[in-house]
Amino acid sequence: MSHSPLLASLIESLKILPGVGPKSAQRMALHLLEKAPQKAAQLATDIQEALAGIGKCQQCRNLTETPLCTLCTDPRRNASLLCVVETPMDVLAIEAAGGYRGRYFVLYGSLSPLDGIGPADLGLDLLAQHVATAEIEEVILATNLTVEGEATAHYISEQLRAIRPLKLSRIAQGVPTGGELEYTDPNTLTQALAGRKHYA
C-alpha cells in the first residue's frame, strides 16, 4: 500500500531528525495525525519560530535569541577562560557537569577538508579576532577525542599561538568514571598511563 502524497512527504521530512529511520518516521507521522493533531500544529509553529528567532551569538557562536548569548553577557562568568567546543550540545553537557565557570566558543563541527569544511566554516577568524582583542588568559580546546577533533584542536592551537602568548590546553584523555580497565581500548589506556597524576 502506498502512502498518500501528503503523508509520504511528512514521513520523508521526519527522517531528517537524528536517529529516526523510515519505520520510526512512519510511526511518528501517524501519531501526529491520529493522537496529537493540536500538539503537531504547535510543533510546526515552534519549528518556524525557532528558525526565525534563534541565531548565533556574535561573540561565541552559541545559539541565542539575542545578539549576545546569556553566557557571554553574564558578568559572573570568568571572561579570562575560553572553552572551544564542537557543538551547542557540548556546551550543555559541560554546563550540566557544573564545574566550569568560563565562557565558550562553538565551532559547529570539526575541520574536514574532504567534506569541504574549512577554518572559515568553524568561525576561526572570529575566534582569532576575539582572542586577539579580549582579555583571555587560557583557551581550553575541548573538541571531541576523535581524529577530526584532535586535528581541529591542533590547528586552532597553532593559529592562536601565532597571535599572542596565552595558555593553551587540551581536555584530559583517560579512562572515564566507572570505566573498567579490562574493557578500555588500548589507545585510551596508553593515554591514561602517559597522563598519570602523581599523588601529592
Added chain:
Amino acid sequence: MSHSPLLASLIESLKILPGVGPKSAQRMALHLLEKAPQKAAQLATDIQEALAGIGKCQQCRNLTETPLCTLCTDPRRNASLLCVVETPMDVLAIEAAGGYRGRYFVLYGSLSPLDGIGPADLGLDLLAQHVATAEIEEVILATNLTVEGEATAHYISEQLRAIRPLKLSRIAQGVPTGGELEYTDPNTLTQALAGRKHYA
C-alpha cells in the same frame, strides 16, 4: 544553563513524538537549527499540510486525502472480507505482509472505559452501519492480542452478531515465526497447543 524560550518550546514540542525523551528532543532541536534549517522549515510545512489535508475515510476510517481511501475504492479488493484493526499502522503491517486482499476498518484504539474510550470513539456505529448495508461475508477481528484488544474484539463480535448472520473470526494466536518454545510465554504456549492444526 537554561535554554532560550524559543528553544525550550521547540524541545517541549518535539517530546510529543513517540519514543522521544528530553535528551533526544534536545538533540533533535539543535540538529534542526544547526544542520538542517531548510529541511526543518520543510518539516513544519509538511506537518501543517498533512494536518490540513489528511482525514479519515468515510467508509473504513483509514487515513486518506480523499473522502474514500484508495483501499475502499480499489475494485480489485475483495469487498466481502473486512479486517478490523486498531490503527493505520496495522493496515500498513498487514499490507506489507502481502497475503490479504480484503478491506479494512480502523478503530483508532481499543475499548477502555477507564480512559473514557467507548464504542462511539472507535466508530462502532459506522462499522455496524457498514456491515448492515454492505455485502460483507466475513469480518476478521484483528485487534491486538492484549487484554484491551481481546475485549474489543469480543464486544464487536457480539455487536455484529446481533445485526445479521455473518462469519466472524479472530486472528490466530500462537508462537510467532522464528519463535523458540523455550522463550515463549506460558499463555501463548497454551493457546498454540489448543489451536494446533492437524496434518491433512
